[in-house]
Amino acid sequence: MSACVQDAPLPHRPAARPPVRPGWTGEPLRLAALLAPAAAVFAAFFLLPLVRLILIGAGGTAGWSAYLTTLADSGHLDSLISTLALSAGVTLVTLAVSTVAGLFLVRNRFPGHALLVALLTFPLAFPGVVIGFMVIMLAGRQGLIGTITQALGAGKLVFAYSMAGLFLGYVYFSIPRVILTVMAAAEKLDPRLEEAARSLGASSWRVVADVILPALKPALISAGALCFATSMGAFGTAFTLATRINVLPMTIYTEFTLQANIAAAAALSVLLGLITWAALAVARSVAGTSVAAAG
Amino acid sequence: MPDSVMQNSFHLDAVPIRLERCGKTFAGGARALEPLDLTIRGGETIVFLGPSGCGKTTTLRIIAGLESPDPDGRVLFGEEDVTALPIERRNVGMVFQSYALFPNMTVAENVAYGLKVRKIARADRGRRVEEMLDLMHLGEFAGRRIDQLSGGQRQRVALARALVVRPRVLLLDEPLTALDAKLRDSLRLEIDRLLRGLGITAVYVTHDQGEAMALGDRIVVMAKGRVAQVGTPREIYYQPADGFVADFIGTMNRLGGLSRGGTLSIGSATLPWSGPEGAVELLVRPEDLALAGEADGHLGGTVAAAVFLGDRTRLVVEPADGPALTVDAAGRSELGRGDRVWLRVDPARVLAVP
Numbered sequence: 001m002s003a004c005v006q007d008a009p010l011p012h013r014p015a016a017r018p019p020v021r022p023g024w025t026g027e028p029l030r031l032a033a034l035l036a037p038a039a040a041v042f043a044a045f046f047l048l049p050l051v052r053l054i055l056i057g058a059g060g061t062a063g064w065s066a067y068l069t070t071l072a073d074s075g076h077l078d079s080l081i082s083t084l085a086l087s088a089g090v091t092l093v094t095l096a097v098s099t100v101a102g103l104f105l106v107r108n109r110f111p112g113h114a115l116l117v118a119l120l121t122f123p124l125a126f127p128g129v130v131i132g133f134m135v136i137m138l139a140g141r142q143g144l145i146g147t148i149t150q151a152l153g154a155g156k157l158v159f160a161y162s163m164a165g166l167f168l169g170y171v172y173f174s175i176p177r178v179i180l181t182v183m184a185a186a187e188k189l190d191p192r193l194e195e196a197a198r199s200l201g202a203s204s205w206r207v208v209a210d211v212i213l214p215a216l217k218p219a220l221i222s223a224g225a226l227c228f229a230t231s232m233g234a235f236g237t238a239f240t241l242a243t244r245i246n247v248l249p250m251t252i253y254t255e256f257t258l259q260a261n262i263a264a265a266a267a268l269s270v271l272l273g274l275i276t277w278a279a280l281a282v283a284r285s286v287a288g289t290s291v292a293a294a295g
Numbered sequence: 296m297p298d299s300v301m302q303n304s305f306h307l308d309a310v311p312i313r314l315e316r317c318g319k320t321f322a323g324g325a326r327a328l329e330p331l332d333l334t335i336r337g338g339e340t341i342v343f344l345g346p347s348g349c350g351k352t353t354t355l356r357i358i359a360g361l362e363s364p365d366p367d368g369r370v371l372f373g374e375e376d377v378t379a380l381p382i383e384r385r386n387v388g389m390v391f392q393s394y395a396l397f398p399n400m401t402v403a404e405n406v407a408y409g410l411k412v413r414k415i416a417r418a419d420r421g422r423r424v425e426e427m428l429d430l431m432h433l434g435e436f437a438g439r440r441i442d443q444l445s446g447g448q449r450q451r452v453a454l455a456r457a458l459v460v461r462p463r464v465l466l467l468d469e470p471l472t473a474l475d476a477k478l479r480d481s482l483r484l485e486i487d488r489l490l491r492g493l494g495i496t497a498v499y500v501t502h503d504q505g506e507a508m509a510l511g512d513r514i515v516v517m518a519k520g521r522v523a524q525v526g527t528p529r530e531i532y533y534q535p536a537d538g539f540v541a542d543f544i545g546t547m548n549r550l551g552g553l554s555r556g557g558t559l560s561i562g563s564a565t566l567p568w569s570g571p572e573g574a575v576e577l578l579v580r581p582e583d584l585a586l587a588g589e590a591d592g593h594l595g596g597t598v599a600a601a602v603f604l605g606d607r608t609r610l611v612v613e614p615a616d617g618p619a620l621t622v623d624a625a626g627r628s629e630l631g632r633g634d635r636v637w638l639r640v641d642p643a644r645v646l647a648v649p
């Protein structure tokens with residue numbers, strides 16, 4: 001079977017062309033020439049600033065050991081831990097909500113279906129600042145939730161200006177992307193697989209556990225990694241809610257603008273980048289598919 | 296293969312199936328199946344045969360419990376009314392055209408799945424999976440991933456997975472359609488021996504009349520959501536109920552004839568006849584048209600094409616008027632394009648459609 005695939009000439013390559021010898025002639029040279037502009041852009045806009053950032057991180061009074069001492073600062077370490085916990089929590093909740101909602105939306109057609117999908121994906125268009133406004137309108141001092149709880153005599157519930165508010169905002173912001181990914185993957189599920197499992201006696205829950213989730217796993221891992229990376233690096237929402245929220249991007253901002261502690265800010269930035277990159281790399285190797293880093 | 300089935304103690308109950316007024320109207324009002332009454336005997340292999348879109352799969356899915364029949368319909372397994380039972384509680388084995396094997400499990404895990412769902416103890420499970428893999432000649436593939444198997448091997452795994460739980464009924468929806476011709480023949484033989492050896496009631500859906508003839512104890516020919524005919528392969532082939540069945544199964548020639556007062560005129564010949572009177576359309580199989588000499592032939596024509604098939608030469612003969620006829624001559628026949636031939640019709644083997 002695979003033999004026919006191998007034997008078939010590749011469509012984009014003329015079969016009659018003589019093989020190209022390895023070495024710095026012909027094909028490789030041409031490839032290098034084609035890659036040069038991309039390499040230049042990569043160096044100018046990515047590599048050089050990154051190297052500069054790494055050097056700045058080591059440029060303070062503490063030198064290279066700044067990368068360790070930054071974390072010895074309990075404020076910084078707390079900030080890192082709470083950012084990790086927040087991002088992990090946001091990722092898990094987002095995956096759970098989006099998987100259920102995405103599967104439901106793919107499996108059930110009803111009047112208003114298209115409108116609902118459009119509404120659910122609406123937050124994609126908002127910057128973090130707007131998400132922050134919305135959280136305040138919902139759970140702020142004049143917010144909807146507070147008004148309701150007050151009317152019910154339970155006192156005014158306000159949680160917009162804390163980690164809980166940020167959590168809500170991030171989940172709200174992350175759900176659209178993950179739902180879209182889940183829906184795309186769920187459309188491709190082979191209904192025969194589920195029918196086969198059911199014919200063998202599997203209940204709905206077993207079908208979900210044994211057939212649907214394994215099939216969605218690559219999509220969930222890649223969407224989850226993106227969600228995690230985005231939550232690690234997001235800034236606008238936290239900035240809108242309160243400057244006291246202790247997440248890493250806020251800490252970096254404070255060190256940089258208020259304390260003028262540029263070396264610490266750079267060291268934390270590199271650290272944030274490394275952790276996020278590692279999360280994506282792990283997801284990529286587990287999922288076996290390529291996962292692009294968030295923009 | 297037959298030996299291994301016989302030696303094996305593996306023999307399944309032969310549960311009869313009864314469909315009563317099983318029709319199907321899909322949401323949106325499309326009528327996929329006219330109300331259908333059918334009894335499938337215990338242990339019988341019944342084949343649903345018909346062109347694409349005629350409602351075969353819908354009928355199979357109603358039996359499986361994947362679709363429910365329109366309100367009035369009932370499905371019975373033996374004496375038990377299973378109409379309201381979903382598929383997971385009907386204990387049916389299913390085999391699909393696309394194999395539908397679980398890609399995240401090995402061959403052995405796929406086969407074990409139904410036993411695991413039934414909470415069969417691990418040791419017992421292992422033994423039964425091994426027994427089943429041996430029966431299907433899959434022992435050496437137990438640890439393989441599904442994407443490391445050929446199509447034929449995949450379908451054998453699917454059969455093993457469906458049978459290991461000892462289903463009451465085995466349902467197969469075009470199981471050979473995705474395979475290439477050679478594999479299809481060998482797996483068809485294997486399925487045939489398996490079904491006979493196990494004694495299970497089996498419903499087999501196909502659009503391929505060769506498969507239907509080879510596998511079915513009885514064939515249900517379907518057309519546009521209706522049953523056109525139910526019968527053994529011989530009945531379907533030699534006594535087709537109507538022109539549709541006749542054309543769908545094998546090759547059928549059509550001849551115009553005129554019958555009057557116990558005689559039938561075909562071409563220049565007049566034959567004794569006991570069928571309907573008047574202008575009739577006659578259906579006759581290629582093998583029932585014989586080549587003859589000018590003196591004893593009934594119908595003259597010119598050979599338009601001759602295809603050598605080894606054991607026979609298939610001729611397309613154009614008579615003076617009427618549609619071309621397909622006739623089988625001996626393999627060694629030297630007849631070719633443009634030759635003039637005479638054909639004899641045996642009136643006993645001719646079917647008349649008024």
Ligand SMILES: Nc1ncnc2c1ncn2[C@@H]1O[C@H](COP(=O)(O)OP(=O)(O)O)[C@@H](O)[C@H]1O
Binds near residue numbers: 352
């Ligand atoms: N889920 C469905 N919804 C609407 N129409 C359907 C559905 N499934 C099948 N049909 C229609 O019912 C008819 C019979 O289909 P099917 O039983 O699959 O035919 P076959 O298996 O003989 O090719 C077809 O016209 C098909 O389009």
Ligand SMILES: [Mg+2]
Binds near residue numbers: 351352353
């Ligand atoms: Mg079908």
